[in-house]
Amino acid sequence: MTVEDKKRGRPQKDKQALSKELIINVAKQMMLNNKKVPSIRAISTALNVDAMALYYYFKNKSVLLEEITTSLISDIYEPTGSDDWESELIELSKSYLTILYKYDGLLKTLLSMSSDSPADVFIGRFSFIVNPLSLEKSQEKAFLDLLVDYLHGFSMALACNSTQALALDDIEPPLALLFQGVVLQKKTVANGCR
Amino acid sequence: MTVEDKKRGRPQKDKQALSKELIINVAKQMMLNNKKVPSIRAISTALNVDAMALYYYFKNKSVLLEEITTSLISDIYEPTGSDDWESELIELSKSYLTILYKYDGLLKTLLSMSSDSPADVFIGRFSFIVNPLSLEKSQEKAFLDLLVDYLHGFSMALACNSTQALALDDIEPPLALLFQGVVLQKKTVANGCR
DNA sequence: TTTTTAATTCTACGATGTAGAATAGTTTTG
DNA sequence: CAAAACTATTCTACATCGTAGAATTAAAAA
Known part of the structure; x- marks a missing residue:
């Protein structure tokens, strides 16, 4: 009253x-x-x-x-179709992380959803970007798994380390390593270097 | 009463x-x-x-x-000192994941702890195992970051996907990709292949 | 013996998610 | 047009949670 x-x-x-x-x-x-x-x-x-x-x-x-x-799906980076797949993947990853960072606490929900989750959209766009590399199925899967779980882990670390400011750029060295792995693997197979 | x-x-x-x-x-x-x-x-x-x-x-x-x-630190795999760093890292990763899986809900605690956390022990053992590779400082850091955040992400996925049974072995393809990246990067630098 | 300290229980508060019922409009039906 | 069904809301209440603060009792120190 x-x-x-x-x-x-x-x-x-x-x-x-x-x-x-x-x-x-x-x-x-x-x-x-x-x-x-x-x-x-x-x-x-x-x-x-x-x-x-x-x-x-x-x-x-x-x-x-x-x-x-x-409803957050629309915020995920839409690849331009450029053939610079590395930049595209970095862009995609950063936009994904930004969402997870801004909407803290949704990661668990996202992971337990069966479908329609931003993770699925991420996966779709990943495939699109990575398509020109024409990786083997299993190779692409390993690449994807490593990437998304890495991003999820990074996002948790971001969320927990309340002292630090958001340092999105910190993902670049690990991603570079990952990309080099994928690239070198292909080149090696291609020209027989060992 | x-x-x-x-x-x-x-x-x-x-x-x-x-x-x-x-x-x-x-x-x-x-x-x-x-x-x-x-x-x-x-x-x-x-x-x-x-x-x-x-x-x-x-x-x-x-x-x-x-x-x-x-108190969970003691459960983390203790490297034998073998020079098979890949196997050692896989073993270490699996034991770390097993802990995170068994004690579900502790990941957040772990990440927000400043020290004495299993993550620190993991890092120490990682360094020990990877030492013979004599990677550059920045390279080793990228390697480590990618690995631990990947493992944390994987562990969250495990915890959320209640339908699936624990599939620890699923980490092997991504880890293999990661390891190949590190190895090829070194070899490439060593013998000038490009 | 008195005082201080240690280790416990009790009571209570403010969140939280949410079940179930009451209520009051709106729409459909006979 | 009245009655029934449906829709959208509020109210009350419960169980669970972390935990503050005080009361209580035994042990240790003075």
Whole structure:
């Protein structure tokens, strides 16, 4: 009875607002501001709505987080089609890391999602970029696995090392090593050097 | 007033038990059994002690987790000194992953610890194993960074993919790629192949 | 013997996720 | 047009969590 005293029941048709999109957007904004996953109550407060209202739109919190995660896909770097695959991969990696960094706490959600996750999009774009290398299937898989798990690990390290500032460029030497490995492997096979 | 009704105050000298070590050991065992970080209350119940008793030994839960993490160091593979650095690194990596897998939820703790963490021990043993390669400082760092972050990422993937069984061997192709990169890089420099 | 210190339990608070019911509009149906 | 069904919301309540602070009791020191 302080100031607010919301009326129960379905709201009148005029100014209802509240929708999946609104909830997701507000939650995303809170993640950006507070650098952590907000509580259901915090989101609902920001929306000026009862906490349980969110459960009309999402079965539970983890579904909400999954949908937030899915909605991040559009932020992932879109390869230009240039044949400078190394630069393209670096660009892709950095944009992926930036997302994981900005929306801290979503990595676990992302990894436990079966599909529609930014990881899948990452994989698709990786394949596209790396296609001109015409690597063997198994080689490409090893390359990809090493890369994505590396990025996930790096992103966790970023998130935990609160002392350090974001040092995205730190991925370059390891990536360079990785790329050289792939390149040299191909060249070696090609001209018989050993 | 069910059955138990513990006496308050300092216990008599005879059968006190309770110590840092006991708490840590019980907590570790619970992590192994339940595959997750136990709550303070759960640990104290297992110890048949009030929850707040644990706070006499640890400032807060995260300190307890840090000490658990530190205590895992002894489980990390000790290199034999063999000059087969690739096998040694694989062995080291697998033992590290096994720990991270068995004690799920400790990765975050580990990453935010400033020292005495298994990661530091890992780094030390890595350096030892890789020493005969006499890599340049920056090369060795890139190698290490790529490896540890890869392992951390892989371990997260393991922990999240609850459907799959532990597939430690899946790290071998990526590691092979990584190793080949390092090796070929050296050979190339050595005999001028390009 | 008194005082201090050590080791414990009790009570309680503020988060958190969320189940279940009450409520009040809106839409559909007879 | 009234009744029934559905939709979208608030309210109340619970279990769990970490942990602050005080009370309590035994042991150790003075």
